[in-house]
Amino acid sequence: MAYNHGREDRKWRIWKEAEEKVLRECGVDEATIEQIRTDDRADFNSNRRFYRWTSDFGEYLEEMAGREKQAEVRSVMDLLDEIESETLYFALVTVDRRTLQIIVLKMQGYSTKEIAPLVHLTTGAVYARLDHLRKKLRKIL
Known part of the structure; x- marks a missing residue:
């Protein structure tokens, strides 16, 4: 299955909002929360590039395997x-x-x-x- 950036971005935003809510409840200042958000976003973007590449490569390998797959013997x-x-x-x-x-x-x-x-x-x-x-x-x- 291809990497879906929109879906992963929504999941990241939901996770991030929940995390920031907990940080605010614990009394962490906004500058620290913003720095954590920036660092986490950079990490997310780095992972996104990796997962997109591995997804594309995985699809290529599956396609190649499908071409060479022999007919399965069922009877x-x-x-x-x-x-x-x-x-x-x-x-x-x-x-x-x-x-x-x-x-x-x-x-x-x-x-x-x-x-x-x-x-x-x-x-x-x-x-x-x-x-x-x-x-x-x-x-x-």
Whole structure:
């Protein structure tokens, strides 16, 4: 999200008015309050330049990451569509659909314990299916 100077300036003014109210209640003289205001404003402007620069740079990085981001695999068909190796594709086509669902869920970051109830298997069965697939792929690839 871009740095919004107007919003940040309003927040600063509200904070500053509340602070100055407390200072006046404590008996601080107006010259000291004005000096504090000047110093705080200079600090705010310095931070503003920094946040505006980092915001612009952050947006640039996000844009670059978006350009290079690969399509997220959400289904078995997405997984098979993303395979570029013909050998790997034919190896995965012969695997049962439940094992392919396990692969998709693993790619999405789920743990084996989280996957087991989703595919209606025990944790041990999920581990076994992944192990069998690894062995099969080692032979083929």
